[in-house]
Amino acid sequence: MIKKKLIEICCGSIEDVILASQFPVDRIELNSALELGGLTPSIGTLREARRRSRLPICCMVRPRTAGFHYTEDQFTSMCIDSEYLISNGADGIVFGFLDEDMKVDVERTKQLVQTIHHYNREAIFHKAFDAIEDKDEACEMLIECGVDR
Numbered sequence: 001m002i003k004k005k006l007i008e009i010c011c012g013s014i015e016d017v018i019l020a021s022q023f024p025v026d027r028i029e030l031n032s033a034l035e036l037g038g039l040t041p042s043i044g045t046l047r048e049a050r051r052r053s054r055l056p057i058c059c060m061v062r063p064r065t066a067g068f069h070y071t072e073d074q075f076t077s078m079c080i081d082s083e084y085l086i087s088n089g090a091d092g093i094v095f096g097f098l099d100e101d102m103k104v105d106v107e108r109t110k111q112l113v114q115t116i117h118h119y120n121r122e123a124i125f126h127k128a129f130d131a132i133e134d135k136d137e138a139c140e141m142l143i144e145c146g147v148d149r
Contacts, residue, residue: 008058010034017049017057027056029094029124036065037127040081043088050089058092058124059085068098068128075108082112086119092148093121096128103132104141113146122148 008027009020012034020028030049031038038060041049049057061078063070070078075097082093093116097105109125116123125147132138 010038011049012038014045014048014052017053021053021055025055027058027091028053029058029060030090031060031062038062039064040078040085043084046085046088046090056091057089058094058122059090060094060126061085062095062126068096068131069100069102069105070097070108079112079115082115083119086116086121091121092116092124094124094126096126098128098131103134104138104145106141106145109142109145109147117146124149 006026007024008029009025010029010031011017011020012031017028017030028049030041030046032041032045033039039062041059046057046059061081063074063077078095085093093112095112097108099105113123123146125142129135129138
């Protein structure tokens, strides 16, 4: 059986969303500051993107550049941002938590996945995966955490 490949476009603005929606793509990952590796988009950007496109939109939740190990305050902020994005139309949340040893932060990942799944949305682990040395172990940990992709 041949499986269809899905095409996801990473968008950093309303203009990107409008342009992407004109092509045969399957979904959008909405960010801000793509030149910095992608940060959390504003609620206004998400709401306008939802108004301008019928494609599924998953939102990045990343409060800063410089790694994927976050303070407790940053983690709390990311959880709040996730709930606001979901309540304003996000179809999924794109995130990544690493511990001090550059491995999946299982506790935080499970906590955010549980919140995302509570709203029946998709939990996506992002490019933090690229910083992990043992990819096989990380895949097993992410499956255990309930990450969707």
